[in-house]
Amino acid sequence: MKKNNTLTKWIFNILFIVVAFIALFPLLSLIISSFRPSSELMRNGITFSINWNELSLSNYTHIFTQSPDYWAWYGNSLIISSLTIVLSLFFSSMVGYAMAVYDFKGKNLLFLCVLVIIMIPFEVLMLPLYQLMIDVNLINTYIGVMLPLIVAPTAVFFFRQYALGLPTELMDAARIDGCTEYGIYFKIMAPLMLPSFSAMAILQGLNSWNNFLWPLLVIRSNDLFTLPIGLATLLTPYGNNYDTLIAGAVMTILPIIVLFIFFQRYFVAGLASGSVKG
Amino acid sequence: MAELNANNRKNTLPLVKEKKGNKVLKFFNSQKVVPYIFVFPFIVSFAILTLYPTIQAIIMSFQRILPGQVEFIGFQNYERIFNQAFYKALTNSTVYMLLTVLILVTIPIILAMLLDSKLVRFKTFFRSALFIPALTSIVVAGVIFRLVFAESENAIANQIIGFFGFEPVSWQFNAWSGMLIMVIMASWRWMGVNVLYFLAGLQNIPKELYESAEMDGANLFQKFRHVTLPFLKPIIIFVTTISIIGGFRVFEESYVIWEGNSPGNIGLTLVGLLYQQGIQQNDMGFGAAIGVVLLLLIFVVSIIYLLMTGAFKRGDE
Known part of the structure; x- marks a missing residue:
C-alpha cells in the first residue's frame, strides 16, 4: 500500500516536471535562440x-x-504604461471606494454599468471609438492609446470589493476630528487599500504593456509605435529584421518576468481578477 | 510624502473650522455630494467610451459611411454579411472557441486537483511555471510559435513529427495546422491562469467532506463526482463562460501568425473580418454590422450555455 503511494507520487511529480518544462520551454528557447x-x-x-x-x-x-x-518603441511603451497605471489607479480606486463606503442614489445602477462594460466585447465598440478618435484628433497620440484603459471596470470592481472590507468607524472618527471626506480618502483609506493598488498596478501595467488591437488602430507613425505594434511590423516571412525582432522580443518580456519573480503575490491577485466573477 | 500629508492636514483643519459658514466648501464636503464627485470620472467615461459607442455601433451598422457623406441604407449591410468569407470566419472562430474551451477547462481542472493534493511537491514552483506564459505579450508568443512551427524540417515542430515518422509540414499554409498553432498558442498562454481559478475553488472545499466521504467508503472517482465537482461547478461555469466569450473574440493569435492575411482565409476570424472590412477597407458601416452580429452571437451562446447549466443543476438536485 505504502509503496504504491510513493510510486504515484513519483509519477505525478514527474508529470509536473514535464508540464512545467512545456510551459517554460517556449520562453527558454526564445532566449537561447536570441x-x-x-x-x-x-x-x-x-x-x-x-x-x-x-x-x-x-x-x-x-x-x-x-x-x-526599437528604443523609441520601448520609450513609448514605458510612458504609456506608466501613465495608464497612475491615471487608471487614481480614478478607478476613487470610484470603487465611493461605491463601497457611501450610500447614494444610483449606486446600484452604477454597479450595473460596471458589469455591462465588463461584458460588452471591446471589438464591438472599436469602430465607433476609432471614428470618435478621428473626430476629436486623438489619432496617433498617447492619450488616444490610453483613453479606453483609464477607467477600467475590472479595477473598479476589484477596488470596490477591497474597500467593502475597510473599517468605516475610522471615517466617523476622522470626521469628528474635522477631516474632510477627501482627506479621509487620501490620508486614511487609500493607504489602507495599498495591497489592492499593487495588484491593480500590475494588472493595468501588464494590460497596457501587452495591449495590441487598440494601439494597432490608433497609432500610425513609426515613432509612436508601442513595443507590440513595432515588433509586429517586423514579423514578416521575408523580413531581414530578425536580429531586432528576436532580441527585442526577449527584452520585451524580460523586465516583466523579473518583476514577476519579486512581486509574485500581486501578479497572481491582479491577474486572477483580470476577468471578474459575475 | 508623509511631510506633505502632515502639511496638508495643518492647512485643511483650521480652514474647515474657520470657514464653517462657507457654503460652497460645505456643499462639496457633504456626504450627499462627495460620492458623486468620486464617481464622476466613471460616469463620464461610461457615457463616452461605452454607452455612446454601443449606440453608435448599432446606428453605423445601418449606414453607408464614406468620407464626408453618411447615408442610411436599412438592412443592406446585414444582407451583405452572409457571404463566403463570413461563413469561413464564423467556422474558424467557432472551432477555435470549442477547442480552447475544451482544453482550457479540462486540463486545468486536472492540474489544479493534482496541485491541491498531497501528491505533488514544489507546488509554488509549478504554479509559477504554469503562470509565466500569461505574462507574455501576444506578439512575443507569435515570434516564438512562428519559429517553432517554421517550414524548415529542422524546426522543432517538424522535428517532433519527424520523430514519429511524418513528413515535414508547412504549418502556416494548411487550415488544420494553422488552427492548431492558434489553439496551442492560446492554451499555452492561459493554462496557468485557469489553474489558478480552479485552485482557488478547490481550496474552498472543507477537508472534512473528503474525510466523511472516505468513511462512507467512497472511492476516488466517487469523491470527485460528489464532493469536488459540486463545489467547483460555479468556477467551471465561470471559466467556461469567459472562454466562450474569449474564443469568439479571437483575433490577435491569427494576426501574429499571418499579419492579417492568411492564404485562402484559413486564419480569418470574425474579429479579423471586422478589422479587415472596417479598418483596412474603411467600410465602417459593414464592419459595425459584423460587430453587432458578433455581439448577438456571444450573448446568445453564453445565455444558452448558462441556461443549460442552470437547468442541469435543477434536474440534478
Whole structure:
C-alpha cells in the first residue's frame, strides 16, 4: 500500500516536471535562440540542436547600436504604461471606494454599468471609438492609446470589493476630528487599500504593456509605435529584421518576468481578477 | 510624502473650522455630494467610451459611411454579411472557441486537483511555471510559435513529427495546422491562469467532506463526482463562460501568425473580418454590422450555455 503511494507520487511529480518544462520551454528557447545568428534563425526556425560555436551577442549589439526605432518603441511603451497605471489607479480606486463606503442614489445602477462594460466585447465598440478618435484628433497620440484603459471596470470592481472590507468607524472618527471626506480618502483609506493598488498596478501595467488591437488602430507613425505594434511590423516571412525582432522580443518580456519573480503575490491577485466573477 | 500629508492636514483643519459658514466648501464636503464627485470620472467615461459607442455601433451598422457623406441604407449591410468569407470566419472562430474551451477547462481542472493534493511537491514552483506564459505579450508568443512551427524540417515542430515518422509540414499554409498553432498558442498562454481559478475553488472545499466521504467508503472517482465537482461547478461555469466569450473574440493569435492575411482565409476570424472590412477597407458601416452580429452571437451562446447549466443543476438536485 505504502509503496504504491510513493510510486504515484513519483509519477505525478514527474508529470509536473514535464508540464512545467512545456510551459517554460517556449520562453527558454526564445532566449537561447536570441544568441543565434538571425539569418540562420530565419532559415531554420527554433531548433532542438544548438550549434554552440555559433552563439554570439550579435543580435544584442545590433539592437543596441543599430535599432533606434526599437528604443523609441520601448520609450513609448514605458510612458504609456506608466501613465495608464497612475491615471487608471487614481480614478478607478476613487470610484470603487465611493461605491463601497457611501450610500447614494444610483449606486446600484452604477454597479450595473460596471458589469455591462465588463461584458460588452471591446471589438464591438472599436469602430465607433476609432471614428470618435478621428473626430476629436486623438489619432496617433498617447492619450488616444490610453483613453479606453483609464477607467477600467475590472479595477473598479476589484477596488470596490477591497474597500467593502475597510473599517468605516475610522471615517466617523476622522470626521469628528474635522477631516474632510477627501482627506479621509487620501490620508486614511487609500493607504489602507495599498495591497489592492499593487495588484491593480500590475494588472493595468501588464494590460497596457501587452495591449495590441487598440494601439494597432490608433497609432500610425513609426515613432509612436508601442513595443507590440513595432515588433509586429517586423514579423514578416521575408523580413531581414530578425536580429531586432528576436532580441527585442526577449527584452520585451524580460523586465516583466523579473518583476514577476519579486512581486509574485500581486501578479497572481491582479491577474486572477483580470476577468471578474459575475 | 508623509511631510506633505502632515502639511496638508495643518492647512485643511483650521480652514474647515474657520470657514464653517462657507457654503460652497460645505456643499462639496457633504456626504450627499462627495460620492458623486468620486464617481464622476466613471460616469463620464461610461457615457463616452461605452454607452455612446454601443449606440453608435448599432446606428453605423445601418449606414453607408464614406468620407464626408453618411447615408442610411436599412438592412443592406446585414444582407451583405452572409457571404463566403463570413461563413469561413464564423467556422474558424467557432472551432477555435470549442477547442480552447475544451482544453482550457479540462486540463486545468486536472492540474489544479493534482496541485491541491498531497501528491505533488514544489507546488509554488509549478504554479509559477504554469503562470509565466500569461505574462507574455501576444506578439512575443507569435515570434516564438512562428519559429517553432517554421517550414524548415529542422524546426522543432517538424522535428517532433519527424520523430514519429511524418513528413515535414508547412504549418502556416494548411487550415488544420494553422488552427492548431492558434489553439496551442492560446492554451499555452492561459493554462496557468485557469489553474489558478480552479485552485482557488478547490481550496474552498472543507477537508472534512473528503474525510466523511472516505468513511462512507467512497472511492476516488466517487469523491470527485460528489464532493469536488459540486463545489467547483460555479468556477467551471465561470471559466467556461469567459472562454466562450474569449474564443469568439479571437483575433490577435491569427494576426501574429499571418499579419492579417492568411492564404485562402484559413486564419480569418470574425474579429479579423471586422478589422479587415472596417479598418483596412474603411467600410465602417459593414464592419459595425459584423460587430453587432458578433455581439448577438456571444450573448446568445453564453445565455444558452448558462441556461443549460442552470437547468442541469435543477434536474440534478
